[in-house]
Amino acid sequence: DAGITQSPRHKVTETGTPVTLRCHQTENHRYMYWYRQDPGHGLRLIHYSYGVKDTDKGEVSDGYSVSRSKTEDFLLTLESATSSQTSVYFCAISQNPGQNSPLHFGNGTRLTVT
Amino acid sequence: DQQVKQNSPSLSVQEGRISILNCDYTNSMFDYFLWYKKYPAEGPTFLISISSIKDKNEDGRFTVFLNKSAKHLSLHIVPSQPGDSAVYFCAASGLSGGSYIPTFGRGTSLIVHP
Known part of the structure; x- marks a missing residue:
């Protein structure tokens, strides 16, 4: 299994509070991704990174920001959490952006916003 | 607008029989397709892929x-x-901005009965 650790695994927070989720990899892969999984929606891309300090938006980026100061860490921040951001968040990595480089996923963070 | 559609939310099959999971896509720029498998409380794992040059x-x-x-x-x-x-x-993915970032369907839950 690819070395991907997501923390925390579970979090409950209140509406309006800031939340940061962490993804740590030991594979030295250049590409890192944040997805959210919701019933009826599958996996949707929030943000991704193609290198240190290089990030771009996905299809559901509103309300989220990311940072990548080191190759191994990719942080997802909810500046002011809302109930619509209750979800399971998955981090993924890939070696390169090519066709023959499938994503490897972490085990997810379950976030509940009350 | 869904670009990758899995129209069957669930499928139930008897052990030993064939399971057939279907997927439709709308973006003609997609040229690489993948299937991922996900167990509860785990991240998705890559299963199999196919390039558009093959059938x-x-x-x-x-x-x-x-x-x-x-x-x-x-x-x-x-x-x-x-x-x-x-x-x-x-x-499904296609070259966009120099990268192949997959778009996911909503998933099909397969239950195989003993």
Whole structure:
């Protein structure tokens, strides 16, 4: 299994509070991704990174920001959490952006916003 | 607007029989297709892929078929086993901004009965 650790695994927070989720990899892969999984929606891309300090938006980026100061860490921040951001968040990595480089996923963070 | 559609939320199959999971896509720029498998409380794991230059790819009990003219692909599992019970995500990608970042369907939950 690819070395991907997501923390925390579970979090409950209140509406309006800031939340940061962490993804740590030991594979030295250049590409890192944040997805959210919701019933009826599958996996949707929030943000991704193609290198240190290089990030771009996905299809559901509103309300989220990311940072990548080191190759191994990719942080997802909810500046002011809302109930619509209750979800399971998955981090993924890939070696390169090519066709023959499938994503490897972490085990997810379950976030509940009350 | 969904670009990757898995129209069957669930599928129930008897052990030993064939499981067929279907996926349709709308974006003609997609040229690489993947299937991921997800168990509860775990991240998705890559299962099998196919390039648009092929119409079939086989890996053990798993075969993916691609019909480009119909923009349709399917995953066949033969014979199905109880351990195959999971959610299966279809994903499609095409070169965009120098990267292949997959778009996922909503998933199909497969239950294989002993």
